[in-house]
Amino acid sequence: MTPLLPPHLFDSHLHTPLCGHATGHPREYAQAALDLGLAGLCFTDHMPMPAWYDAPWRMKRKQLGEYVRTVQEVQREFEGRLSVRLGLEADFHPGTEAYVREVLEAHPWDYVIGSVHYIGAWGFDNPEFVDEYERRDLTDLYREYYALVEGAAHSNLFDAIGHLDLPKKFGHTDQDGMAALHALDVIAAQGVSLDFNTAGWRKPVAEAYPAPDLVRAAATRGIPFVLGSDAHTPGEVGWRFHDALKEIHDVGGAVVAYAGRERLSGN
Ligand SMILES: [Zn+2]
Numbered sequence: 001m002t003p004l005l006p007p008h009l010f011d012s013h014l015h016t017p018l019c020g021h022a023t024g025h026p027r028e029y030a031q032a033a034l035d036l037g038l039a040g041l042c043f044t045d046h047m048p049m050p051a052w053y054d055a056p057w058r059m060k061r062k063q064l065g066e067y068v069r070t071v072q073e074v075q076r077e078f079e080g081r082l083s084v085r086l087g088l089e090a091d092f093h094p095g096t097e098a099y100v101r102e103v104l105e106a107h108p109w110d111y112v113i114g115s116v117h118y119i120g121a122w123g124f125d126n127p128e129f130v131d132e133y134e135r136r137d138l139t140d141l142y143r144e145y146y147a148l149v150e151g152a153a154h155s156n157l158f159d160a161i162g163h164l165d166l167p168k169k170f171g172h173t174d175q176d177g178m179a180a181l182h183a184l185d186v187i188a189a190q191g192v193s194l195d196f197n198t199a200g201w202r203k204p205v206a207e208a209y210p211a212p213d214l215v216r217a218a219a220t221r222g223i224p225f226v227l228g229s230d231a232h233t234p235g236e237v238g239w240r241f242h243d244a245l246k247e248i249h250d251v252g253g254a255v256v257a258y259a260g261r262e263r264l265s266g267n
């Protein structure tokens with residue numbers, strides 16, 4: 001049997017069926033977290049965006065209230081046993097900032113991840129559009145991608161950057177690395193954290209986000225990590241957190257969690 005995780009840990013990247021591509025009631029995610037010995041979890045489902053942007057992969061604006069109520073119900077059910085927090089995975093896509101700000105002001109969020117899933121109109125992490133990589137120069141692609149990540153860090157909308165090196169998902173790794181390091185400088189200067197996202201270990205690239213050299217570079221810059229499984233099913237909660245912790249601690253990195261959009265250390 002796998003040993004229990006250290007008792008202060010949170011899983012802070014989790015989805016719910018409201019996004020249309022996750023299974024299991026949020027209560028089952030909470031039970032899984034409790035069984036693993038986690039201190040808590042923070043739901044971060046894909047937030048509503050303007051109707052023209054990536055609609056099939058997220059909850060609709062009119063479902064936001066249901067999302068908040070469901071998480072608050074689970075919060076009450078697990079009170080005293082597990083801390084259940086309310087967050088969002090937001091998208092950073094230039095032109096949508098005002099809409100995102102509106103949603104962020106509508107409810108008392110604990111934690112907001114800012115993720116880049118699109119370069120222009122291309123949803124580059126969608127397996128359906130993977131052939132587009134063959135038409136791209138990877139160095140240019142990463143330069144464009146990290147410019148968007150810097151935009152996310154500058155926007156002051158988000159607590160952490162989601163799955164930092166996401167374009168590697170299908171194996172198109174970044175051979176250059178300069179744009180990534182520049183983005184880390186901006187992330188550090190803006191006081192933003194990084195989602196240490198174990199889902200990468202389940203993808204073709206078979207490497208967590210961010211890559212080990214970027215984990216080291218981030219730790220060197222004093223950027224802390226927020227642990228996230230990016231679970232889309234209860235069985236993925238807390239997935240490979242032992243490996244994540246080892247990787248972070250080996251390079252002197254810190255793990256934090258968020259409540260009320262405040263960074264809490266010692267997590
Ligand atoms: Zn998802």
Ligand SMILES: [Zn+2]
Pocket residue numbers: 089115117162163
């Ligand atoms: Zn994502």
